[in-house]
Amino acid sequence: MKKTIKAVIIDDEHYSRDELTFLLKRYEEIDIVGEADSGEKGLEVIMRKDPDVVFLDIEMPQMSGLDLAKALQNMKHIPLIVFATAYADYAVKAFRVQALDYLVKPFDEEQIDEVIKRINERMSPSSHEIESITGIGKLAVEDEGRIVYLSPKDITYLFREDRETIICVNERKYSSRTPIKELEEKLKEFPFFRTHKSYLVNLDKVEQLIPWFNGAYQLKVVGQKEEIPVSRNYVKALRERLEL
Template sequence: MKKIKTIIIDDEPYSRDELTFLLKEYEDIEIIGEADSGEKGLEIVMRNEPDVVFVDIEMPQMSGLELAKALTNMKQAPLIIFATAYADYAVKAFRVQALDYLVKPFDEEQIEDVIGRIKERLHNTDFKEKEKSTAAVGKLAVEDDGRIVYIPPKDITYLFREERETIICTKDRTFRLRTPIKELEEKLRAYPFFRTHKSYLVNLDKVEELIPWFNGAFQVKVVGRKEEIPVSRNYVKALREQLEL
C-alpha cells in the first residue's frame, strides 16, 4: 500500500500533537515532517514534496492562506487541508483551491471525512489516466440463494454498509454480502464510483440529481431508485467537481 506523505504546519504545538495523534490512526498516512511557521513549512514542503499538507490558517508573519497560495504555484502542488478555529474561513480556504478544512478542536469524525476525501482525490489523480487505457472486464461475484451471481460494475447503482453487511443495489435488485465496503471500493477502482459518505459508494454514471438537505449536506438521486443517498458536506465539493463539466 502506497503511503500518503503528509506534513503538518501549525504554530501551536498542542494542535500539531493532537492532529498527529489522530492521523496516526490511519495506516496509509505517513507524517514526514512538521513546521511551526509558514516560512519553515514552505521550505519543508519544497524539500519533501508531500501528497497532502495540513495548514493552520492563523500564523504570524506568513499566514496559512499566504502559504497555500505559494504551494498552489508549485509544479506538483500538494493537497491542502486548512485547520482553523473559525468556520467562517471556509470561503477563503476554497478560494485558494484547498481540498477541505478542519475546525478546531479536531474530532475523529472530521478527520475520517477529510481522509476519505484525500484518498478519493489522490485515487482519481493516480488512476484516471491509467484506467482510460485499461479496459476493465471483471465482474463482482455475489452469493445469492446458494448460487454465485456475477454483477457487471456498470450495473451497480450504489452500495452501502448496514450493520455487518454491505448492500449492493442495482436498478432492479439488491444483494447482501459480508465484504467490507472498503474492500469493495478497492475492487471497483477502475470504475466511476465515489464515496459520498463514510457508509455509501455511488456510481457517478447513475447520478441524476444533487438535492440540498441541511447544514451544507446534500442528497443524491440515482437512476432507477426511489430512495435518496446522503452526501456529507465534506464530500460535496469533490462530488460536484467529478460530475460537472
C-alpha cells in the first residue's frame, strides 16, 4: 500500500478547485486535507494541516501563488509545490521557487498522472536511497531562461556572492538563488566540503592546499585559476577528508 500523501489545493476559482479535486480523488494515496481561495487563507491552511504537497494557482489577488511559494521556503517542513495555472509563461519563475511541477489549465488526466508519479517518487524513501547510492541525481539550475541539469561530479565548487550562489563547472559559471546551505544538503551524498561559510568544494577536484596566513589556507582545484579560501577552523577536518 502506498503512503498517504496530504494535499492542499489553493485557487481563487471555485470551478478550478472542484476540477482538480475530482481528478485527484482517483488516486488512493492522495488525501485532500484542505483548500483555500486566496494566498492568505492558503498559508493559514498550510500552517494548520502541514501538507506534503500544495497545488497552487499563480495569479490570485493580493498574495500571488509565487509570493506564497516564497513564504513557504521559511517553513521547517516545506511542502512540495505543484503550480496549477492557466499561464504557461510562469515556468521559469516557478523553477526559482523550487516547484516540483507545473500544471497548465485545463487539466487533463495524463498531466495529473505524471505529476502524481513525480510526487510518489519524491515521497518514497526507497527511491531516495537508490538515487543517493547510485548518484544519478542531477542539480537543476537556470541558464538564460532554460533549466540545465548538472552532474554533481562535474561541479568544481560553489560560492555565495551577494544574493546568489555561483556554481562553477569547468570554465562555465551558473547562478542560483538557492542558498548554499540548501545546496550543501542536496549534495551531501557527494564528496563536497564546506571550506568557508561562503564556499563549498568538490574534494575530487582538489589539487593543492596552500598555506596563506594566520593558520588559514587556500585550495587549488582542477581547471580553475581562482584559489579557494579555507578558514582555519576547517583545515583539520579538510585534511582528514583528503589524506590517506
